[in-house]
Amino acid sequence: xxxxxxxxxxxxxxxxxxxxxxKNYERVTMRDIAxxxxxxxxxxxxxxKSKDDILTGVYELFEETAxxxxxxxxxxxxxxxxxxxxxxxGSAFFYFRPTDHEKMLRILNIxxxxxxxxRRSREFFQxxxxxxxxxxxxxxxxxxxxxxxxxPLDIENFLVLQTYFCFGAILRSFTPGVSVREEWESGLxxxxxxxxxxxxxx
Amino acid sequence: xxxxxxxxxxxxxxxxxxxxxxKNYERVTMRDIAxxxxxxxxxxxxxxKSKDDILTGVYELFEETAxxxxxxxxxxxxxxxxxxxxxxxGSAFFYFRPTDHEKMLRILNIxxxxxxxxRRSREFFQxxxxxxxxxxxxxxxxxxxxxxxxxPLDIENFLVLQTYFCFGAILRSFTPGVSVREEWESGLxxxxxxxxxxxxxx
DNA sequence: GTCTATACTTAGATAGAC
DNA sequence: GTCTATCTAAGTATAGAC
Numbered sequence: 001x002x003x004x005x006x007x008x009x010x011x012x013x014x015x016x017x018x019x020x021x022x023k024n025y026e027r028v029t030m031r032d033i034a035x036x037x038x039x040x041x042x043x044x045x046x047x048x049k050s051k052d053d054i055l056t057g058v059y060e061l062f063e064e065t066a067x068x069x070x071x072x073x074x075x076x077x078x079x080x081x082x083x084x085x086x087x088x089x090g091s092a093f094f095y096f097r098p099t100d101h102e103k104m105l106r107i108l109n110i111x112x113x114x115x116x117x118x119r120r121s122r123e124f125f126q127x128x129x130x131x132x133x134x135x136x137x138x139x140x141x142x143x144x145x146x147x148x149x150x151x152p153l154d155i156e157n158f159l160v161l162q163t164y165f166c167f168g169a170i171l172r173s174f175t176p177g178v179s180v181r182e183e184w185e186s187g188l189x190x191x192x193x194x195x196x197x198x199x200x201x202x
Numbered sequence: 203x204x205x206x207x208x209x210x211x212x213x214x215x216x217x218x219x220x221x222x223x224x225k226n227y228e229r230v231t232m233r234d235i236a237x238x239x240x241x242x243x244x245x246x247x248x249x250x251k252s253k254d255d256i257l258t259g260v261y262e263l264f265e266e267t268a269x270x271x272x273x274x275x276x277x278x279x280x281x282x283x284x285x286x287x288x289x290x291x292g293s294a295f296f297y298f299r300p301t302d303h304e305k306m307l308r309i310l311n312i313x314x315x316x317x318x319x320x321r322r323s324r325e326f327f328q329x330x331x332x333x334x335x336x337x338x339x340x341x342x343x344x345x346x347x348x349x350x351x352x353x354p355l356d357i358e359n360f361l362v363l364q365t366y367f368c369f370g371a372i373l374r375s376f377t378p379g380v381s382v383r384e385e386w387e388s389g390l391x392x393x394x395x396x397x398x399x400x401x402x403x404x
Numbered sequence: 405g406t407c408t409a410t411a412c413t414t415a416g417a418t419a420g421a422c
Numbered sequence: 423g424t425c426t427a428t429c430t431a432a433g434t435a436t437a438g439a440c
Contacts, residue, residue, distance in 0.1 A: 008405080023319045026228035029433060043406050045435070113315055115377050117225045122377060157392035160385045161367060164374065168366030171373060175317050175324060183362045190359035193396055210423080231415060244418080245424050253416065 009047045011037050013057045014103075021106035021174050024113050025055065055114070059124055062107045066128070069094060069101070076136060080143035085150045085199075086192045092137035096166045098173045098180045109174045129167055134159050144195075151196040158194055165191055211249045213239050215259045216305075223308035223376050226315050227257065257316070261326055264309040268330070271296060271303070278338060282345035287352045287401075288394045294339035298368045300375045300382045311376045331369055336361050346397075353398040360396055367393055 015036040019028040030051055034041040048054045071079075071094060079088040098105060108129060114121035138159055144150045165187055173180040217238040221230040232253055236243040250256045273281075273296060281290040300307060310331060316323035340361055346352045367389055375382040 021318075024226070024228070024315065026226070027319050030435085031433080039405085040407060041434085042408080042436080046405050049435095051434070112373070113226065116223075116315075117229050122379075125377075153395075154392065157388045157395075160389040161363075161392035164367045164370030164385070164389050165363060167370035167374065168368075171314070172366065172369065175327075177324075183366070186359045187362040187366050190356065190363035190396065193355075193359075194392060232417085233415080241423090242425060243416085244426080247417070248423050251417095 008037065008039070009057070012044060012047055012054060013061055016054050017058055017061070017103055017106050017110070020055075020058070020110045022176070025110065055110075055121075058107055058110065059120075062104060062124075062128070065101075065104060071136075073139075076140055077143065080140045080149075081147065085144050085197045086195050088140050088144060089137060089192065089195055090188065092133060092140050093166060094136075096133070096170065098169060098184050105170050105173055108170050112171060129170065130163055133166065134163055137162055148198060151198060153194060153196075161194075162191060210239065210241070211259070214246060214249055214256060215263055218256050219260055219263070219305055219308050219312070222257070222260070222312045224378070227312065257312075257323075260309055260312065261322075264306060264326075264330070267303075267306060273338075275341075278342055279345065282342045282351075283349065287346050287399045288397050290342050290346060291339060291394065291397055292390065294335060294342050295368060296338075298335070298372065300371060300386050307372050307375055310372050314373060331372065332365055335368065336365055339364060351400060353400060355396060355398075363396075364393060 012033060016028070016033055019032060019036065030041045030044055033054070034044055037044075044054070048057060071091065076091070079091050083091070096105070108125065111121045111125040111128075115125055138155060141150075141153075141155050141158065145152050145155075169180055169184050169187065172178060172183075214235060218230070218235055221234060221238065232243045232246055235256070236246055239246075246256070250259060273293065278293070281293050285293070296303075298307070310327065313323045313327040313330075317327055318324075340357060343352075343355075343357050343360065347354050347357070371382055371386050371389065374380060374385075
């Protein structure tokens, strides 16, 4: 079923992710995608019934990959109970680290750019960048506070700041010529200053 | 020279700002803009020589407005010397408050969406969202620290977090159906927790 | 599943009358 | 400066042979 050299459908999606995130959906033509894959535009229609359908394929790829790397609720609780507090909070970001999962970030960037005119993209973006991370980080923070491992803080405000920081870093990371990695580390360090451990540092 | 009812050129730019930020440059047609202004598409070409030229007009509007509201270096120093520290830092954001200068934020949003394929937009965005605010806030923070009005902090890290937070809030503010105002206040409160005044609170 | 050829549509831009 | 009419280019998508 899976002929690795031959899975044209997957290669179309991969190339579309690269190109849509680097330029923007409307400025990437079916001919562009076909050329990157090494086929003719008409052949794309053997795999996807429209350009919009390729975008659907892109979002499906994200969902599948996310399902594979998402920490389980049990793992999150374990983190909150035993890992160093700052690390526990950091773990809630999973696919946001610009160093990992670059393809995932590219897809989120595409979804943002489509948000203005495509409802599906808007909801996808909301779900993955705002709702889910806020839920994860919120659970970890509440657990850390209730365990007395960190000093109490305004969790809602923290979550907003954290979410917007991630949001900014995601979008920033695909501006041509910008390397967001050091900035990600810097910003994260500043953000985690807000988490004050009650335990002695090693 | 300025016939307020009749300055079609300015009305074209205003409508273009609304429409480009709500949808995205490529999905707004010359016919759309003309219809919003109340003229025919061909008439746009009496005011601008191309669609791209309208975008130039949009950025020029931003530059002119920014020049009018930018605090002077002297005003910033005065802020750092006398205003409550958190307020002084907050003042470095000037046109980022989602409650004010909505048109400015819309223009920044347009520039972001164009960044992938338009160098001028990319440089414009970099200048106004990253370089200038970082310079302003950095100067205020260094002044506050050197005056002993706040406890020392890692200014570089703080600036990264601050810049990305603003960046996120700007972009977020034009996602349809999202009201960013309360979140802006929440995130800003969290961010300013990192600024610790050495003076007694009122 | 891929190709060539082409249909169809839309968008940016121009010509020229008023 | 605005209009109607129109040109031209480009992009999505289809038809039908191999």
